[in-house]
Amino acid sequence: MPENVRSEYIYKGRVVTLRVDHTTRPDGSIRTREIVEHHGAVAIVPWIDDEHILLIRQFRPAVDEYLLEIPAGTLEVGEDADACASRELSEEVGYHPGDLKRMFSQYLAPGYSNEVLHAYVARDLTRQIGQQDEDEDIEVITVAAADIESMILDGRIKDAKSIAALLVAIRLYK
Numbered sequence: 001m002p003e004n005v006r007s008e009y010i011y012k013g014r015v016v017t018l019r020v021d022h023t024t025r026p027d028g029s030i031r032t033r034e035i036v037e038h039h040g041a042v043a044i045v046p047w048i049d050d051e052h053i054l055l056i057r058q059f060r061p062a063v064d065e066y067l068l069e070i071p072a073g074t075l076e077v078g079e080d081a082d083a084c085a086s087r088e089l090s091e092e093v094g095y096h097p098g099d100l101k102r103m104f105s106q107y108l109a110p111g112y113s114n115e116v117l118h119a120y121v122a123r124d125l126t127r128q129i130g131q132q133d134e135d136e137d138i139e140v141i142t143v144a145a146a147d148i149e150s151m152i153l154d155g156r157i158k159d160a161k162s163i164a165a166l167l168v169a170i171r172l173y174k
Contacts, residue, residue: 056069070166098123102119
């Protein structure tokens with residue numbers, strides 16, 4: 001296994017930190033790797049009823065597009081993932097889950113980041129409007145669960161976390 005010889009922190013921000021690791025290779029040479037550190041995140045598939053799921057439409061500057069996604073957000077330092085999922089659901093779509101289940105946890109881009117995303121399914125929703133983050137401009141859209149696969153295949157839904165969580169939720173919880 002490679003051994004880390006030295007790490008340099010290049011940037012420390014609110015959401016991510018960038019470090020450069022210098023690690024040994026089996027032949028003794030040193031390899032440089034850029035690593036994005038992240039606190040982790042949650043993503044929630046909210047079933048508004050037995051046949052419909054809530055999605056959000058928001059502008060994503062990194063890709064310069066409006067995307068259809070499931071509600072999601074970054075964990076605060078030391079925050080419990082279940083609490084974060086409940087908070088994000090309230091902030092982004094205005095509901096509190098009566099039933100919240102973690103489906104899976106996944107690395108989003110392990111080639112360069114340590115970010116772990118915890119995916120949830122939420123049911124038995126009751127209105128509870130939270131405070132949206134000031135940098136978010138979110139439109140909530142109700143979609144038939146039966147339409148999700150075609151929306152993925154035709155490119156209307158192209159966010160990876162949303163695709164994975166939606167497909168699991170529909171298979172396991174429909």
